[in-house]
Amino acid sequence: MGMGVGVRERIAMRAAEEIKDGMIVNLGIGIPTLVANYLPTSVNVMFHAENGILGTGPSPSKGNEDANLCNAGGFPITVVPGASYFDSATAFGIIRKGLVDVTILGALEVSEKGDLANWIVPGKKVPGMGGAIELAQKSKKVIVLMNHVNKNGSPKILQTCSLPLTAQSCVNLIITDLAVFKVTKDGLLLLEIMKPYTVADVYKHTGCDFTVNSNLKNM
Amino acid sequence: MKLMKVFTLDEALTNIKDGMTIMYGGFGGVGNPPTLINGILTKGSKELTLIGNDAGFPNIGIGKLISQGRAKRLIASHIGSNPVAGKLMSDGKLDVEFSPQGTLVERIRSGGMGLGGVLIDIGMNTSFSENKKVVELDGRQYLIESALTADISIVFAKKADTYGNLIYDKSARNTNPLIAMAGDLTIAEVEEIVPVGKLEPEEIITPGAFVDIVIQTEGVDWKWVWE
Numbered sequence: 001m002g003m004g005v006g007v008r009e010r011i012a013m014r015a016a017e018e019i020k021d022g023m024i025v026n027l028g029i030g031i032p033t034l035v036a037n038y039l040p041t042s043v044n045v046m047f048h049a050e051n052g053i054l055g056t057g058p059s060p061s062k063g064n065e066d067a068n069l070c071n072a073g074g075f076p077i078t079v080v081p082g083a084s085y086f087d088s089a090t091a092f093g094i095i096r097k098g099l100v101d102v103t104i105l106g107a108l109e110v111s112e113k114g115d116l117a118n119w120i121v122p123g124k125k126v127p128g129m130g131g132a133i134e135l136a137q138k139s140k141k142v143i144v145l146m147n148h149v150n151k152n153g154s155p156k157i158l159q160t161c162s163l164p165l166t167a168q169s170c171v172n173l174i175i176t177d178l179a180v181f182k183v184t185k186d187g188l189l190l191l192e193i194m195k196p197y198t199v200a201d202v203y204k205h206t207g208c209d210f211t212v213n214s215n216l217k218n219m
Numbered sequence: 220m221k222l223m224k225v226f227t228l229d230e231a232l233t234n235i236k237d238g239m240t241i242m243y244g245g246f247g248g249v250g251n252p253p254t255l256i257n258g259i260l261t262k263g264s265k266e267l268t269l270i271g272n273d274a275g276f277p278n279i280g281i282g283k284l285i286s287q288g289r290a291k292r293l294i295a296s297h298i299g300s301n302p303v304a305g306k307l308m309s310d311g312k313l314d315v316e317f318s319p320q321g322t323l324v325e326r327i328r329s330g331g332m333g334l335g336g337v338l339i340d341i342g343m344n345t346s347f348s349e350n351k352k353v354v355e356l357d358g359r360q361y362l363i364e365s366a367l368t369a370d371i372s373i374v375f376a377k378k379a380d381t382y383g384n385l386i387y388d389k390s391a392r393n394t395n396p397l398i399a400m401a402g403d404l405t406i407a408e409v410e411e412i413v414p415v416g417k418l419e420p421e422e423i424i425t426p427g428a429f430v431d432i433v434i435q436t437e438g439v440d441w442k443w444v445w446e
Contacts, residue, residue, distance in 0.1 A: 089325060093321075
C-alpha cells in the first residue's frame with residue numbers, strides 16, 4: 001500500500017465519477033484537488049472555495065498568476081463564466097444552508113458510522129479546523145479520500161474514532177488506495193476493490209466489520 | 220460628515236498601542252494589509268491580541284507579526300500554514316482560540332453589525348461544543364457564539380474614495396468587509412485612492428461609515444509560496 005503517483009490519480013478518478021452535471025462542489029487540499037482534472041467535459045459544475053469564490057477554474061499558465069485570485073489552499077486559479085466573488089460570511093452561508101452538493105476531503109480517521117476525524121491530533125498536530133466542520137456537517141454528500149492505513153500501518157477506518165471528531169455521522173463514501181466503502185445505517189458496505197487487492201486484504205487493514213456488496217467491482 | 224480620511228502610514232500607526240486587540244482581514248496572506256503589518260512591526264508593538272482567519276505563513280502577511288512574537292493571543296480558524304505559530308502555541312507563548320471558519324466570520328460579522336452573537340449548530344455534539352452554551356429555538360438546538368469586536372481593524376482593499384467607501388479585488392475580499400465593520404477604529408490600506416463621487420454607489424462593498432482612516436499601500440513585499 002502507499003500513495004504512488006498512479007494511486008493518487010486512480011482515487012481522484014474514482015471520486016470524479018460521483019460528481020454530476022450542475023452540482024456545487026468543494027474540494028479539499030491534497031488528492032481532492034486532483035479530482036477536478038478527471039471530470040468529463042459534459043459535466044459542468046461550480047467549484048466553491050471557502051475564501052469567497054463560486055466557479056473556480058483551472059490553474060493559470062505560468063506568468064499569468066494573479067496574487068489576488070487564489071483558492072483556499074493559497075494557489076492561483078482562474079474563474080469560469082458565471083463565477084462570483086463574495087466575502088467569507090457568504091462563502092459559509094452557502095455551506096451552512098446546504099447548497100454544497102458534494103465535498104471531497106481527506107481524513108485522519110473515519111468510523112463505521114461515518115464519523116469523521118480530520119482536524120486535530122491532541123498534543124501533536126493542532127492546525128485548527130478551518131472550514132472542515134461546516135463542510136463535513138452541512139454538505140449534502142461527504143466523500144473522504146485517504147490512505148487505507150496510517151504511516152504506522154494501522155487502520156484509519158475504525159469502529160469508533162480515537163481522535164476528536166470533526167463531525168458525527170457525516171461521511172457517505174470512503175475511497176482509499178484499497179477500496180471503496182459506502183456508509184449505510186447498518187455499517188460499511190464494500191462496493192469496490194482496487195486491483196490487485198482482495199477482500200482478505202481489505203479485512204486485514206480495516207479496523208471494523210463490513211458487508212461485501214453482492215455486486216463487488218474492481219475500481 | 221468627515222469627507223477626508225486619507226492619512227499617512229505614520230499618522231495611522233499612532234492609534235496602535237501595545238496590548239490592543241487588532242482584527243486583520245485576509246486569508247492565507249491574500250488580502251492581509253502588508254504596509255500596516257510592516258508598520259506595526261517597525262513600531263515595535265507587542266502583547267497584541269490578534270483576530271483573523273488564519274496565521275498566514277511565517278514570512279507572509281500577518282504571519283510576520285505572529286512569528287516575531289508580537290501577539291500574546293490569537294483567535295483564528297487555522298494556523299497550519301504557519302509552523303512558527305504552532306510552535307509558539309505548544310511552547311505556551313501564544314494562546315490560541317480556534318473557531319470554525321464560518322463561525323468565526325459570523326462572530327466578527329455580528330460584532331460589526333452591533334449584535335451580541337449568533338446561534339449556530341456547527342460543531343454540536345463534538346468536543347468543540349463541550350463548554351458552550353446551548354439554546355433551543357423552534358425545536359432545534361444551537362450553540363451561542365459570542366460576537367467579536369476589536370480596538371482596531373486593519374483591512375486591505377482595491378480602491379477607496381476619500382470618505383472611506385471601499386471596493387475589493389477578487390479573492391482578496393474574503394474576511395475584509397466583515398472585519399472593516401467590527402473595529403472601534405478601522406484602518407483601510409488600499410491600492411488606489413480616488414475622490415468622492417468616483418466610485419459607483421452600487422459597487423461599494425463597505426460603506427465609508429465603517430472606515431476611519433485610509434492609507435495608500437506600498438504593496439506586497441513578500442514572495443508567495445507559489446512563486
